[in-house]
Amino acid sequence: MKITQGQFSFLPDLTDAEIKLQVQYALNNGWAVALEFTNDPHPRNSYWAMWGHPMFDLADPAGVMMELDACRKAHADCYIRLLAFDNVKGWESIRMSFIVNRPAQEFGFELIRQEGEGRQIHYTLRSVTTAAIAARQF
Amino acid sequence: MSEMITAPEEMLIDLEEMYQHSCIGETIAALDRDMVGLVPVKTRIREIAALLLVEAARRKLGLQAEPPSLHMSFTGNPGTGKTSVGQRIADMLHRLGYIRRNHVVVVTRDDLVGQYIGHTAPKTKEILKKAMGGVLFIDEAYYLYRPENERDYGQEAIEILLQVMEDKRDDLVVVLAGYKDRMDTFFSSNPGMASRVAHHIDFPDYNAGELFEIAGLMLQKMHYHLASEAELALRDYIALRMQQPRFSNARSIRNALDRARLRQANRLFSQRATKIDRHDVSLITESDIRASRVFQA
Numbered sequence: 001m002k003i004t005q006g007q008f009s010f011l012p013d014l015t016d017a018e019i020k021l022q023v024q025y026a027l028n029n030g031w032a033v034a035l036e037f038t039n040d041p042h043p044r045n046s047y048w049a050m051w052g053h054p055m056f057d058l059a060d061p062a063g064v065m066m067e068l069d070a071c072r073k074a075h076a077d078c079y080i081r082l083l084a085f086d087n088v089k090g091w092e093s094i095r096m097s098f099i100v101n102r103p104a105q106e107f108g109f110e111l112i113r114q115e116g117e118g119r120q121i122h123y124t125l126r127s128v129t130t131a132a133i134a135a136r137q138f
Numbered sequence: 139m140s141e142m143i144t145a146p147e148e149m150l151i152d153l154e155e156m157y158q159h160s161c162i163g164e165t166i167a168a169l170d171r172d173m174v175g176l177v178p179v180k181t182r183i184r185e186i187a188a189l190l191l192v193e194a195a196r197r198k199l200g201l202q203a204e205p206p207s208l209h210m211s212f213t214g215n216p217g218t219g220k221t222s223v224g225q226r227i228a229d230m231l232h233r234l235g236y237i238r239r240n241h242v243v244v245v246t247r248d249d250l251v252g253q254y255i256g257h258t259a260p261k262t263k264e265i266l267k268k269a270m271g272g273v274l275f276i277d278e279a280y281y282l283y284r285p286e287n288e289r290d291y292g293q294e295a296i297e298i299l300l301q302v303m304e305d306k307r308d309d310l311v312v313v314l315a316g317y318k319d320r321m322d323t324f325f326s327s328n329p330g331m332a333s334r335v336a337h338h339i340d341f342p343d344y345n346a347g348e349l350f351e352i353a354g355l356m357l358q359k360m361h362y363h364l365a366s367e368a369e370l371a372l373r374d375y376i377a378l379r380m381q382q383p384r385f386s387n388a389r390s391i392r393n394a395l396d397r398a399r400l401r402q403a404n405r406l407f408s409q410r411a412t413k414i415d416r417h418d419v420s421l422i423t424e425s426d427i428r429a430s431r432v433f434q435a
């Protein structure tokens with residue numbers, strides 16, 4: 001199951017050359033670029049782990065690509081996203097965000113049913129990978 | 139009918155046209171005009187420009203080769219123009235399309251090396267990322283290597299640099315600058331670094347005539363001029379200053395001129411009852427120079 005989220009989610013995955021162009025666009029706007037990774041791609045998961053600090057004051061995308069390569073090497077089996085943060089007063093938030101790496105095999109989500117009061121069923125989604133990791137650890 | 143495309147084997151290359159198109163002539167002319175002397179430096183820079191131009195021509199003709207390595211070392215005494223030339227090199231490499239951005243990031247040991255375990259790598263990488271696409275100029279590079287302390291974090295910075303200098307040649311040109319003898323020691327104890335630096339450029343000391351010419355250029359840029367007796371005074375000043383300790387070539391000249399400006403301003407201010415014009419405020423007189431401490435020794 002191919003997970004999509006963020007910008008360009010309706011397009012095929014960006015190539016490195018395309019990622020570079022997007023990074024250049026962010027840098028031209030003075031935005032700080034950051035990388036984050038996770039193995040829980042649930043859309044409500046806002047706690048992705050940071051790969052190093054956000055990168056301020058870069059002139060060229062090569063520096064970002066170097067970090068992306070390193071992050072992919074260390075976390076090939078994770079989702080990695082690239083963010084651009086705008087620190088201009090009033091914005092002070094993320095202006096760009098898109099996926100730049102995904103695991104070779106994507107497990108998607110399982111549906112969990114919870115039987116509540118009066119046998120009412122509540123449904124929720126859980127990432128299969130996080131479930132598997134939890135099972136391995138506990 | 140579609141346009142005829144000449145096969146690379148038969149294509150003719152107009153080097154002159156490529157040269158004109160790159161506007162590199164302008165950079166070289168500016169270097170000749172703004173930097174006095176430095177003949178060996180200028181020669182080497184012209185050679186590098188020719189290399190890159192021919193490299194571009196070869197690419198057009200379909201002859202692929204690894205881009206040439208352009209990491210350099212600039213050695214010379216204080217104030218011989220290493221930092222200034224570094225700026226111009228970036229401009230030239232940019233015009234020739236060797237680097238993507240016309241920028242120089244100037245750093246010293248403190249910008250690269252951390253204070254505790256685990257601090258150095260992120261620090262060095264941060265600087266590398268900022269410099270990418272352009273030129274990283276490491277001033278007094280030998281401070282990175284402190285053999286007296288075997289656990290010095292400088293070594294870690296050197297190793298990261300070595301790797302990037304090798305793998306990211308397309309993204310970064312590294313210039314190592316410093317005094318000649320210490321640089322030589324640095325290279326002999328870091329063979330990895332020595333082998334990655336393709337161009338060693340030595341900046342000679344200036345002679346008295348060149349220093350005078352440099353002073354003239356600096357004054358011209360600041361819109362001052364010397365009274366004719368002041369010219370002789372300045373020549374005397376230079377001859378004396380060169381013999382004194384802590385002489386640092388063009389920088390000493392710059393400092394001397396700054397002090398002369400200070401004296402000139404005070405002279406004008408003390409006579410403020412009289413009206414002054416454009417000529418008066420741009421004139422440096424003999425006394426502005428002869429009042430220097432250098433003449434009192």
Ligand SMILES: Nc1ncnc2c1ncn2[C@@H]1O[C@H](COP(=O)(O)OP(=O)(O)OP(=O)(O)O)[C@@H](O)[C@H]1O
Pocket residue numbers: 172173174175176214215216217218219220221222223277316352355388389392
């Ligand atoms: N050949 C020259 N012609 C004109 N000005 C020069 C020349 N060489 C140096 N200068 C001027 O002298 C000053 C010092 O030069 P610069 O900072 O480039 O020296 P440096 O070799 O980097 O010195 P240091 O080793 O102390 O860092 C600058 O203001 C520069 O413009």
Ligand SMILES: [Mg+2]
Pocket residue numbers: 220221222277
């Ligand atoms: Mg310098």
